[in-house]
Amino acid sequence: MKNKLRIAVGPVQFRIGSDWAEPIAALARLYAGYPQDDTRPADATVRLFAARPWRRWLRPSVHIGGDFVVPDALPLPLSMGLLAAEMGMNLQIALGWRRHMLLHASAVAQGGRALIMSGESGSGKSTLAALLGEGDWRLMGDEFTLIDLFGGDTLAFPRAVSLKNEAIAEVAARVDPARLGPLLAATPKGDIRHLIPRADAIAAMHEPLRPALLLFPRFGGEVAVEPMGEGEAFVRLTEASTNYVALGEAGFAALTRLVRETPAFGISYPDSAAGIALVEQLWAEAAK
């Protein structure tokens, strides 16, 4: 394809091709600080394409494809090309990655150990990870966390953080504007703005870490902490994993080990400040 880019996030080398220059230029800016190895073959291919040749120019709409395609997925307007690229990268990993167990979860690290936060969209896991990653924590990822199938370690997938709706202003107030992508207003997922992770998070993205704490955050309601049993954590994480079934016995073994060795809590919090205080408090107990 005419416009293309290679991006390495965590263990995954992507190759992204596009019928338009704009999404590639936007990606190149977000990922300029990531390591580049032009000789490394791509693990995953993303394609952003026009379904009909004239739709490159006439009401351009971006279809998402690549190694794996979701039939009947709706295209996005070119102004949301960056979101299309992000969705394309997520899709290829969610459907194609087999080296690690893939959890739909955010993760941050401190003192050489990892905190994993799993929840549905709207739970605040991305916002919490982004805010913690601006403090004393190292951001490991806002969307996917990888678990080594044999050693049980946590691996980072620090793609550009996808800030949504209210989280945009909250994070934007604290960071250098040069680390923010363009505002994508009124997308199917709400307002979106990307945050480039801190340089130390990108530099350390290949370091595997032991998981020390599992949290299942829920945004809204009074502050509450509920210890979670191994069984419930296990079932919730099977639902949060895109490749648990495909991994078979190795996935079962890795997940069993994770919930047995890692304390887990469900938490509710009314605002980010309360959420962060809760995380810090539980971490202080767990990481002792």
Next chain:
Amino acid sequence: MSAVRTFVDLLAGRRDPAALAPRDWDGVIGVARSEAMLATLAHSLADAGLPPAVATLFADQRAAAKVAQAQALWEAEMARRALAPTGIEFVLLKGAAYAAANMACSAGRQIGDLDILVLAHDIRRAENLLLKAGWEWVKSDPYDDAYYRQHMHELPPMIHKARDRMIDVHHTILPRTHRITPDALALVSDAVTSSAGFAVLNPADMACHCAAHMLADGDLQGGLRNLWDFHTMTRDFVAADPGFWGQLDGRASLHGLQSAVHRAARLSRDLYGAALPDGWDRQDPADTWFRRRLFARDDWGRVTDPLLEQAFYIRSHWLRMPPVMLAKHLWTKWRKR
């Protein structure tokens, strides 16, 4: 050289993977993924010297294919438990059969739905037993349902409600309305028992079905994979029994599939370097179109020749049903859009 040709050369053993430039692998991997053959390639290059990133990716693929294959054979076992107690015997077809018989083409082969073949007079009973055992209908559309039942070679697809896996229950290997009518009774009655204990088609019938599926029924989607199946199975059948080509000719003519089987053999010679005996080793000008269709992929995994793709799609329908019926069918489908 195009990525798809490099991919085919690597499978055929005509090209040294160590001689590929790092950038060549992108296209090869992209093509292999779009043909659902990455794990197949990973198996055939398991002992080759590869760039570390490729070797790691290939190891992932082999491990994943092993799990997927165990899961596919478990589905076959589930079908056996649903059907065997009442005495309905079935024959495994395609991917699950290759895995059950531990054939070379099953190494890394993706297995989609579970395909089984039962005798036509057992099919209603088989359907009821599967429904009782937890499978349910996928298609709710009455036209599609009736269409399958009246004209197709299989029941409408069913999916298991707990395991989320599809089963296709066949009573023959080509649609009822197809110009060719294979001898389904002979297929079932001459089936053999595989190493895993399941019944599979005998070698000659298996090659006939593979060729029929690729060239008489389909539009050559996934053609490289079907051709790889055909190539490796005929290669190994001949190695085990030098009289195999003759038996294949006999069975192909019994089923009316001589032209498809011979074309599959010529294409596996042209692409994968199969050695063919006299009487098979011919040239047919029309093969050019098939080769072009099989090679129609760019190094991003896209089909490069949409017109040719469309032509093969129309051809597959043309073979499947008589013209008046085809017109009616397309009209109904179009109105429902």
